[in-house]
Amino acid sequence: xxxxPSVAIISLASDFGCQVQITNIDPGLLxxxxxxxxxxxxxxxxxxxxxxxxxxxxxxxxxTDEHIELLRRVRxxxxxxxxxGSCAVTGGIPALAGTIDADCRFAAVxxxxxxxxxxxxxxVAISRYIDVDYIVPGxxxxxxxxxxxxxxxxxGLSNGMPEQPLCASCKTHGNECFMRRGDLCLGIxxxxxxxxxxxxxxxxxxxxxxxAPDANLEAARKVYAAFGHDFDEVVTALDLYNTDREVCR
Amino acid sequence: xxxxxxDKDRLPDLVRGLAAEFEVVGPVAKGDSFVYAELEGPxxxxxxxxxxxxxxKEWFMPPRERIMRFATADNEVVDCEVDAPPRVLFGVxxxxxxxxxxxxxxxxxxxxDPYYKARRENTLIVGVNCQPSDTCFCNAWxxxxxxxxxxxxxxxxxxxxxVSVRSVKGAxxxxxxxxxxxxxxQDTRRFQEVTARFKASFPxxxxxxxxxxxxxxxxxxxxxDELGERCLSCGAxxxxxxxxxxxxxxxxxxxxxxxxxxxxxxxxxMFRDFAAVAHGANFRESRSSRVKYRYYHKQWGYLSKFERxxxxxxxxxxRACLAGINPPEVIAALQGAMSREEVAAx
Numbered sequence: 001x002x003x004x005p006s007v008a009i010i011s012l013a014s015d016f017g018c019q020v021q022i023t024n025i026d027p028g029l030l031x032x033x034x035x036x037x038x039x040x041x042x043x044x045x046x047x048x049x050x051x052x053x054x055x056x057x058x059x060x061x062x063x064t065d066e067h068i069e070l071l072r073r074v075r076x077x078x079x080x081x082x083x084x085g086s087c088a089v090t091g092g093i094p095a096l097a098g099t100i101d102a103d104c105r106f107a108a109v110x111x112x113x114x115x116x117x118x119x120x121x122x123x124v125a126i127s128r129y130i131d132v133d134y135i136v137p138g139x140x141x142x143x144x145x146x147x148x149x150x151x152x153x154x155x156g157l158s159n160g161m162p163e164q165p166l167c168a169s170c171k172t173h174g175n176e177c178f179m180r181r182g183d184l185c186l187g188i189x190x191x192x193x194x195x196x197x198x199x200x201x202x203x204x205x206x207x208x209x210x211x212a213p214d215a216n217l218e219a220a221r222k223v224y225a226a227f228g229h230d231f232d233e234v235v236t237a238l239d240l241y242n243t244d245r246e247v248c249r
Numbered sequence: 250x251x252x253x254x255x256d257k258d259r260l261p262d263l264v265r266g267l268a269a270e271f272e273v274v275g276p277v278a279k280g281d282s283f284v285y286a287e288l289e290g291p292x293x294x295x296x297x298x299x300x301x302x303x304x305x306k307e308w309f310m311p312p313r314e315r316i317m318r319f320a321t322a323d324n325e326v327v328d329c330e331v332d333a334p335p336r337v338l339f340g341v342x343x344x345x346x347x348x349x350x351x352x353x354x355x356x357x358x359x360x361x362d363p364y365y366k367a368r369r370e371n372t373l374i375v376g377v378n379c380q381p382s383d384t385c386f387c388n389a390w391x392x393x394x395x396x397x398x399x400x401x402x403x404x405x406x407x408x409x410x411x412v413s414v415r416s417v418k419g420a421x422x423x424x425x426x427x428x429x430x431x432x433x434x435q436d437t438r439r440f441q442e443v444t445a446r447f448k449a450s451f452p453x454x455x456x457x458x459x460x461x462x463x464x465x466x467x468x469x470x471x472x473x474d475e476l477g478e479r480c481l482s483c484g485a486x487x488x489x490x491x492x493x494x495x496x497x498x499x500x501x502x503x504x505x506x507x508x509x510x511x512x513x514x515x516x517x518x519m520f521r522d523f524a525a526v527a528h529g530a531n532f533r534e535s536r537s538s539r540v541k542y543r544y545y546h547k548q549w550g551y552l553s554k555f556e557r558x559x560x561x562x563x564x565x566x567x568r569a570c571l572a573g574i575n576p577p578e579v580i581a582a583l584q585g586a587m588s589r590e591e592v593a594a595x
Contacts, residue, residue, distance in 0.1 A: 028504030035506055151502050164520045168484030171569065172312035172515060174284040174302045179571055181281075188481050188571065214521040216481050216536060223481065223571045 005154055008040040008053040010074065012060030012067045013094050013123055017140045018085035019043040019059055025143040032147060035154065055080045055153060058126055061087040061094040065119030068129050075130040080153050083125070083132045084146060086139040086241045090210040093139070094123035095243045125247045134159050139208035139241060142194055162192040163214040166205055170196040178204040184229050184237055189215040208241045250396075251420075253412045253429040254436055255403075260410070261291035266426025267337050271373070274308060275339035276301055285338070296340050296405070299382045300563060304491030305338055305345050306352060309368045312488075313514045316364060316498070320508045327508065333367035339375045344385075344561040346376050346399050347392040348491030354555045355494050364513070373418055376402035378443070381451050384564030386577055388448070389455035392561040404440055411440040455577050456584065460558070461549050463583055468541075472586040476579065477537025479572045484517030486574070489565040492547070493517070518543050544579055 011019060019042065023029065039050040056078035062068060075081060086092030097105070106116050126132060134153045136146050152160055166187035170177075173196055178185035187196075187205035191212040199205055211217070224234050255263070267273050268288070276283045276298040283298040285305060317329035341349075349369075356365035376399040387393040395402070400419030404411040412429065414420050423429055487493040497516040502509040516523060519540070524533035533539045551559035560576055567575035 025504070031503070031505035035504075147504050148501065151504075151506060154506075162520075163522055164517075165481060165483045167481070167569075168488045168515070168517055168520075171303070171485050171488035172307075174279065174307075176280045176282050176302065177569070177571070180568075188483055214482050216478075219479050219481050219572055222479070227571070 004035060004037040005054040006037040006039045006050075006052065007055045007057060008050060008074075008078070009038075009042060009057045010040070010049070010059070010070070011042045012058065012070075012088065012126070013063040014060030014085060014087040014092075016043055016059070018087075021140045021143055022146065025147060028143070028147055032150065051077075053078055055082065055150075057082045057084055057150070058088050059085050061091050061123040062126055062129055063094065063121055063123045064117060065121070068121075071126055071130045080133050081126075081130065082134040082136065082149065082153055083127065084136040084141050086137060086208050086210070087123075088126050089132075089135045089137045090242055090247055091123055091125040091128075091244045092208075092241050095125070096239060098122035098124070099239060099243055125244060127247055128244075135161065137161075137191060137209040138194055142197075145193060163212060164192050165212040165215050166190050166192045166194070166196055166199070168192065169194075170199045170205075172196075173200045175199050179223075179227050182228070184224070184233060186237060188223060189217060189220045189238075206240055207238055210242060210247075211245070251414050252432045252436075253414060253423055254432055255410045255412055255423075255427055255429045257405075257409055259428050263422070263427040264288065264291035264294060264339065267339070267422065270335065272334050272336045273339055274336060288339070294340065296377050296403075298340070299379075300342070300384075300565060300568075302565075303489060304348055304563065304565065305341055306348065306491055306494070308336065308338060308372065309349070309352065309365050310356075310494070310496070310513070310515075313512055314364065315510045316513050317511045318508060319500075319511065321502075321506060331364050331367040333364075333371045335371050336368075337373045337375060340377045341374055341399065342379045342563075343376065343395040344387045344392050344563040345491050346374060346395040346402075347387075347390075347561045348563070349374070350395075350398045351492045351551075351555070351557060351559055351561070352494055353398075354557075373416075373422070374399040376413075378402075378404045378447065380447070382564065384567040384575075385451070385562060386455050386564065387562035388451045389457050390558060390560060390562050393448070393451070394444075404443060406436070406439050406443055411436060411443075455562075455580060457558075457580065460580065461552055463580075464545060464549050467583045467586055470583065470586045472579075472582045473537045473541040476540045476574055476582075477535060480519065480536045480540050480574060481570075481572050482519050482521065482536055482539070484519040485569040485571075486543075486566040487517035487519060488515060489569045491561055491563055491565070492559045495523075518546070540574065544576075547576075548580075 009019060039053050056074045083089050087094050134149050136149045169192045170187055183204045185204035186207035187199060189211055190205050190207045191209040194209055264273060273288045274285050275288050275294045277286045277293045278295055283295060283301045284303060285301050288294055318327045320327050356362040376395060400416040401423060402413040414423060495516045495518060496513045498511060498513050500509055500511050525531045533542060547559040
């Protein structure tokens with residue numbers, strides 16, 4: 001495996017769900033392990049980060065000074081950085097913390113005298129601090145898409161992320177439209193590529209993949225209003241994964 | 250063509266008989282809508298359907314299909330078999346029969362598409378008449394009826410079906426699987442009456458007079474800008490369209506990178522990357538140009554080649570587009586639209 005690219009899988013603030021998803025790659029996981037030299041996987045190891053690696057796969061949002069320092073080191077070391085999951089790609093659910101007064105929240109949870117982790121930040125996507133070469137959005141990541149993007153990263157191809165919203169993909173499954181049934185669905189502005197799993201299983205899109213780069217937000221705003229969803233309702237739904245609108249695009 | 254009469258209560262015999270030889274696909278209920286799906290039994294078949302969420306094209310060109318497998322070591326094709334089981338599409342409205350014929354012009358022309366062709370050859374079409382819904386405008390194009398493109402066609406006369414038999418295979422199906430009788434003059438009269446009532450039940454047809462000329466004259470109309478501002482660029486219109494045939498081809502590597510598959514997936518000219526080429530150039534960067542060329546292709550470009558417009562008035566895009574962009578609206582807007590010069594002069 002001397003020529004195999006070395007990979008480190010690193011986690012910041014998250015529930016480790018995307019790393020768990022990687023273990024769900026069956027049977028492809030063992031095959032992809034044959035292509036790489038996996039030097040570090042935070043979920044499966046108590047050891048320390050290696051000094052050298054070619055590809056860094058990073059899950060989780062940035063929440064502390066320590067994270068920022070780690071990211072800078074990773075960027076200097078790795079030739080390729082892959083952000084996986086909505087926490088790392090858009091800030092995801094952790095970034096919701098930035099929409100309220102954090103100090104009051106800590107006091108409510110831990111009591112007035114609790115010492116909070118030093119250097120704590122409002123959670124943000126990793127691209128707020130370092131350049132990211134490849135993204136695998138979603139909450140959690142789709143295993144097939146992760147393998148595809150990792151494969152493209154190993155071969156130096158483009159990310160291959162779709163730019164359009166979800167609707168076309170949803171239509172190919174012969175789904176009824178949630179919007180037509182009166183439900184709020186974020187599919188009209190959310191990045192495609194998930195194969196419309198949620199809407200096909202009967203749940204409206206909650207926007208976990210971030211805003212579609214080619215979404216027409218002005219038009220969508222009018223469509224939502226025309227279908228009886230006021231702007232606050234849309235914003236609240238969108239905030240679940242996409243509080244950082246700039247990063248989300 | 251010849252004709253037979255089938256009593257309605259005999260129809261399940263036909264479905265059951267076909268199921269012994271074919272995969273039988275027909276309209277079935279899904280929520281408040283209908284989709285084409287393989288029938289479990291005659292009871293699933295809902296010939297009272299208004300339309301289906303997806304048109305029949307999915308049974309000839311699936312949304313995602315593997316067109317070959319390849320090995321990376323020697324760069325060889327290892328498998329390119331077409332999955333084309335013997336199938337009957339049972340219950341296709343005239344608009345959609347026409348839609349398949351418009352697809353045929355593209356896929357069965359000078360260089361036939363082997364995947365589409367194999368499925369077309371292995372699929373029998375059982376047409377069925379319909380009632381116009383509030384989104385139908387097939388009468389504008391004359392696609393509210395069809396004379397070819399099916400094996401048999403069922404016209405509902407109340408207690409029985411007036412059956413048009415178009416092909417030898419269709420004749421065999423009727424012969425083998427269902428009790429039928431010869432038509433009488435009275436049956437023909439009843440068929441004509443049902444047809445007349447159907448035609449009369451449409452609202453005024455869309456005014457499509459001089460449409461290609463209109464498009465030429467309104468190429469620079471501000472209407473296209475306004476449509477571009479409204480368009481969500483979601484591509485829903487293309488997916489549900491029985492005549493949109495554009496596809497993308499992608500290579501997907503296996504996890505071990507030793508091989509992979511080449512897949513064909515439905516594409517849409519509403520997507521920004523549809524007309525993107527190497528070095529980032531894009532012929533259809535703006536949304537308005539994408540909407541415009543969708544309409545120019547359907548009502549002008551295809552027409553210039555095949556002498557028919559690439560639309561059958563099924564109304565699926567009208568129902569799918571949340572922004573309210575659809576052929577009747579666009580054509581009406583163009584007819585009323587001013588040119589850029591007129592707008593400037595005001």
